[in-house]
Amino acid sequence: MRKTQNRPLSEYHLGLLKGKLARLRAQLLEPGPGAGGGGGAGFDVSKSGDARIALVGFPSVGKSTFLSKVTKTRSEVASYAFTTLTAIPGVLEYGGAEIQLLDLPGIIEGAAEGKGRGRQVISAAKTSDMILMVLDATKKAEQRALLEAELEAVGIRLNREPPNIYLKVKKAGGMKITFQSPPKRMDEKMVFNILRDYKILNCEVLVRDENATVDDLIDVIMKDHRKYIKCLYVYNKIDSVSLDFLDKLAREPLTVVMSCELDLGIQDVVDRCWQELKLIRIYTKRKGIEPDFSEALIVRSNSTIEDVCDRIHRTLKDTFKYALVWGASARHVPQRVGLSHTVADEDVVYIVSAWKA
Template sequence: MVNIVEKIDEIQAEMARTQKNKATEYHLGLLKGKLAKYRRMLLEPDPGSGGSKGFGFEVAKRGDARVCLIGYPSVGKSSFLSQVTKTKSETAAYEFTTLTCVPGVLNYEGADIQIVDLPGIIKGAAEGKGRGRQVVATAKTADMILMILDATKFSQQRQNLEKELEAIGIRLNKKKPNMSIKVTKSGGIKVNSLTTLKYLDTRMISNILKDYKIHNADVMIRDDLVTVDDFVDIINEKAIVYMPCLYVYNKVDAVSLEEVDRIAREPNTVVMSCEMSLGINDVVEEIWYRLNLARLYTKRRGQPPDFSDPMVVRANSTIEDVCDSIHRDFKDQFKYALVWGSSSKFGIAPQKCGLSHVVHDQDVVCIVVK
């Protein structure tokens, strides 16, 4: 493992001293590919290597969604958890109060949202420092990251945390690159693009793939803005996760109104003060919005729907997904479904539909079985 860390340091040092221009694009692209490979080896050691996989304090995933609290020590993660759940996470005015995962459940709009308070991330978490590998293992299981920041501290904390998460394979508020790599048995590297590429060329693509010991593959790129970083992410797609992130600045009661206004205007950002209990509801509402969940009300034939206990599913779920949520064998007995709500083309009248029908938030669903 020490050798891998040394190799990472060497590559980072070489990238830092290499000037960025047209002539060095190819060299930097290869270095980025090597860097991603070594980081993956460090965080996810091969079986039998003796390295820890970092699941030392993982907690069972429960509820309808999981949100992980990420941030430096003493920014207010534990205070926020205590305010929005019934869990009392230890808080204090010194660093590293939380040394393990502390889960709680936020009940909102009929959904049970698991909130997990992770130990404070320090610089070098991507190399396993400060229990960084365990933080990584848990953070990658989240449906959303809530990055808690201190409004009174240095302005680079957000960028520094983003870099740490980028290094461990978490892509915040980004979509998966519109491209694919299909490994073949022969034929060499074939690159097909639907547009003129701005940041990649066939030579760079071939050499990055060969560095990963891929000598035969069909590469399809559908976006002209795909970068070297995007390409490396697709090669390592099993180690990369894309998820929404909400940046929450705490302690805004300790800064000027002008500073609060400036911070609040940053993208994907909400402000709050746990000490004064200000803005907590705004954060909770934004969590619900960004998780993009849908509430469904089920009913039996001849009976009114139960509006007190909604079923919570992912947005764009189908009737088949609803059946799976009830029981994995339920769709085998499926005959048809009756759906009331905005997904029904008949308005207030029910629509008879099959397993592929996409449901909307607050639809009423009646499943008819054989």
């Protein structure tokens, strides 16, 4: 593929090669039933808390030190590579929420092919709500590029939304391919050839984005092997770089800088994690009793009263009558609302249901 010149006549060839490569890589990394392998000893950590953050990086960049400083977990720390050999969980308490941090063994180049237990490490990273990519500030360019390439190769898409392409596989009727606007990077023939290569002969395709690429189409076809995850880039060892370089680094998007050695910027990383996870705190109230502000219900930003009901009990919305809301989302205090009302951070909610003991 690298030797193929980027000419219009070779685009179909490259598109088909990319499709075959993605399919073979998925078979390699996620073998079918009976193939064995699994997550591997020490990697099957049950998900707990209100969110999970995976610490990903090369060996000896400071992941274990960071975990030890922000949680009560003591992960083994040393100045040599491969100190951490299994996934080590810890709990970060923040604003009434419990966030699970997962310290994963250092990734090495070639992890996507299974080197250095890379397959298990990356599989564990796929279960997270956010990835904290811990990098050595003295090796910025090469480390970040290599890690992004390894994660990309196994279907982890960092800070991206799923492609705006609709695909519905059918049992009969052939292919129906529609473009909402004339595409710039692929055409009907290319879409047809790639789908046929995946043995998808009966389907409906709607490409809504004129800038959609072959890679986007492959991601939609391989959606069961793709994970779209928020990533925060954390540069450690900032005490070893110049102030000018540090200032430039800190201004990059989705980037935080710290020094575990000097205890600098660690709280900034924690605060930014909370901000990027987009979690909000909801306080519940019972009739005749003041709300308990020491114990919050944690839900995602843009959650509704229905989501709050689900967090309390999965059957509560079945007997729901109405809710009273105090806080930023209420137009007046209290406001009587239904299940579709969107709550805001630190709202107080009183739910009235038809359930009787």
